[in-house]
Amino acid sequence: MRVIRSKPISEQVNTILRERIRNTTYAPGRRLPSESELSGEFGVSRATVRTVLAKLAVEGLILRKQGDGTYVNKRLDEVNTHLGGLWDFVRLIESSGFTASIEPLAIDHVTASEEDAQALGINPGEDLLAISRLFYANEKPAILARNLLPSAFCTAQVETVDGRLHIREMLKAYCQEDIAFAITDIQAALPSTDVAATLQHPVGQPLLNLKVSFYNANDKPLALGSSYFNDSILRLRLVQAWN
Amino acid sequence: MRVIRSKPISEQVNTILRERIRNTTYAPGRRLPSESELSGEFGVSRATVRTVLAKLAVEGLILRKQGDGTYVNKRLDEVNTHLGGLWDFVRLIESSGFTASIEPLAIDHVTASEEDAQALGINPGEDLLAISRLFYANEKPAILARNLLPSAFCTAQVETVDGRLHIREMLKAYCQEDIAFAITDIQAALPSTDVAATLQHPVGQPLLNLKVSFYNANDKPLALGSSYFNDSILRLRLVQAWN
DNA sequence: AAGTGGTCTAGACCACGAC
DNA sequence: TCGTGGTCTAGACCACTTA
Numbered sequence: 001m002r003v004i005r006s007k008p009i010s011e012q013v014n015t016i017l018r019e020r021i022r023n024t025t026y027a028p029g030r031r032l033p034s035e036s037e038l039s040g041e042f043g044v045s046r047a048t049v050r051t052v053l054a055k056l057a058v059e060g061l062i063l064r065k066q067g068d069g070t071y072v073n074k075r076l077d078e079v080n081t082h083l084g085g086l087w088d089f090v091r092l093i094e095s096s097g098f099t100a101s102i103e104p105l106a107i108d109h110v111t112a113s114e115e116d117a118q119a120l121g122i123n124p125g126e127d128l129l130a131i132s133r134l135f136y137a138n139e140k141p142a143i144l145a146r147n148l149l150p151s152a153f154c155t156a157q158v159e160t161v162d163g164r165l166h167i168r169e170m171l172k173a174y175c176q177e178d179i180a181f182a183i184t185d186i187q188a189a190l191p192s193t194d195v196a197a198t199l200q201h202p203v204g205q206p207l208l209n210l211k212v213s214f215y216n217a218n219d220k221p222l223a224l225g226s227s228y229f230n231d232s233i234l235r236l237r238l239v240q241a242w243n
Numbered sequence: 244m245r246v247i248r249s250k251p252i253s254e255q256v257n258t259i260l261r262e263r264i265r266n267t268t269y270a271p272g273r274r275l276p277s278e279s280e281l282s283g284e285f286g287v288s289r290a291t292v293r294t295v296l297a298k299l300a301v302e303g304l305i306l307r308k309q310g311d312g313t314y315v316n317k318r319l320d321e322v323n324t325h326l327g328g329l330w331d332f333v334r335l336i337e338s339s340g341f342t343a344s345i346e347p348l349a350i351d352h353v354t355a356s357e358e359d360a361q362a363l364g365i366n367p368g369e370d371l372l373a374i375s376r377l378f379y380a381n382e383k384p385a386i387l388a389r390n391l392l393p394s395a396f397c398t399a400q401v402e403t404v405d406g407r408l409h410i411r412e413m414l415k416a417y418c419q420e421d422i423a424f425a426i427t428d429i430q431a432a433l434p435s436t437d438v439a440a441t442l443q444h445p446v447g448q449p450l451l452n453l454k455v456s457f458y459n460a461n462d463k464p465l466a467l468g469s470s471y472f473n474d475s476i477l478r479l480r481l482v483q484a485w486n
Numbered sequence: 487a488a489g490t491g492g493t494c495t496a497g498a499c500c501a502c503g504a505c
Numbered sequence: 506t507c508g509t510g511g512t513c514t515a516g517a518c519c520a521c522t523t524a
Contacts, residue, residue: 008493029462034509045495050510058301060424063460066510067503074462079426083326083483181303181484183322187474188431188449206431206449217306219272219317231430240326241424251512277490288514293491309491310521 032070060239079239098137104163105132127151142234149223180217199230275313303482322482341380347406348375370394385477392466423460442473
């Protein structure tokens with residue numbers, strides 16, 4: 001028998017407040033209850049409420065005004081993500097008002113190029129798992145993503161890989177690794193004919209290309225990613241807040 | 244006579260720790276003193292130390308490991324920015340290892356287009372201040388930036404505008420406005436001949452284009468920005484951390 | 487077992503904005 | 506003046522890693 005540890009209080013409060021903002025219990029532009037009121041309602045200390053509100057604030061969900069109060073950001077509908085959500089393509093597509101679906105294209109074994117090996121801290125020629133997938137927004141191809149991870153990290157067989165999983169979940173499930181941070185290179189690129197065809201995008205029109213490296217808490221590279229955004233369908237609009 | 248208010252303790256601690264990481268007092272990969280040791284050294288509570296460390300952690304400067312310790316990220320040299328620093332082009336250029344300089348190109352009055360007016364919440368035809376500048380990395384043109392702000396917001400004369408100021412400082416100094424959050428649209432674009440010429444970039448090669456709207460805490464649009472990155476010189480490489 | 491970071495509390499005082 | 510959020514403290518206990 002296993003006791004289900006209750007999640008941290010702050011996480012529960014976080015979830016509740018997010019939900020209230022999402023479902024307009026706290027409507028855009030409205031003022032939230034004060035910190036004292038919230039701490040009273042949830043029966044937690046004010047400090048706990050504050051750590052939660054701080055998180056919502058950096059994501060731009062709420063705006064805090066000293067001496068006045070806390071307000072829901074009116075412009076959330078204009079945005080699809082904040083930086084923390086950059087790699088959750090499904091949520092990004094849905095936040096843009098579309099229905100998201102994932103088509104796993106291929107899960108292959110490839111040998112590491114000089115460049116990949118360098119980035120992953122392994123030797124050239126080592127075996128990599130290459131996971132390609134296409135994300136649709138309302139049935140239209142929106143994002144083409146390819147992840148590379150060293151097969152040596154995986155403890156599970158390729159056949160069992162669920163091509164719809166988020167890369168974070170894959171690394172967790174198949175490699176027992178947690179992503180601690182990521183470094184992203186954002187570029188403009190003219191698509192190859194392959195990429196253009198897959199995204200149903202004119203060859204001469206540039207695309208947004210995100211190249212990312214994922215690392216664990218020991219600075220060990222876990223995986224690489226390269227994604228192309230069809231920005232005739234999907235814009236990358238992110239919100240950022242200060243203080 | 245004016246009393247100089249001492250800055251918040253946490254800000255001072257923040258500055259000190261950043262400096263120690265920057266000058267490798269805490270070298271990449273090294274373990275930092277524990278929270279208790281730091282709180283002892285600075286004579287502050289552990290909670291205060293923790294709020295500072297949390298900020299450094301979200302920027303990816305340090306990695307925290309429960310039950311173990313806090314470590315300096317080894318890969319800081321690969322990065323030029325994190326999300327909070329996205330619009331400080333000077334720092335971005337310097338973090339990339341170049342010497343930065345700013346050339347103010349023009350400060351004009353223009354009339355708001357339908358689109359600009361919409362974005363700024365004003366009427367089409369109203370007067371805007373258009374500030375164009377070119378950021379150099381080692382004498383090479385790297386970023387072309389143009390900001391638009393309604394003249395009506397400004398209390399100072401155009402002639403007195405310092406074209407080298409950060410947009411945040413401009414809004415503060417000339418409009419008494421603070422930026423609370425920003426919404427950014429990241430796109431790939433083929434440069435116009437003008438833009439290409441200014442950045443000494445081939446016309447057929449795509450550029451990264453960042454379109455940003457700045458807002459105050461009342462959701463009022465303060466200014467617009469549009470920047471083109473010459474990514475043959477300057478890459479946009481950002482770090483992002485979770486937890 | 488010892489030491490680390492993670493969570494949480496109950497309180498204090500300050501800075502600021504609205505009334 | 507009052508209520509808000511901003512800063513800070515001193516302490517408790519938990520979860521986790523390492524030895």
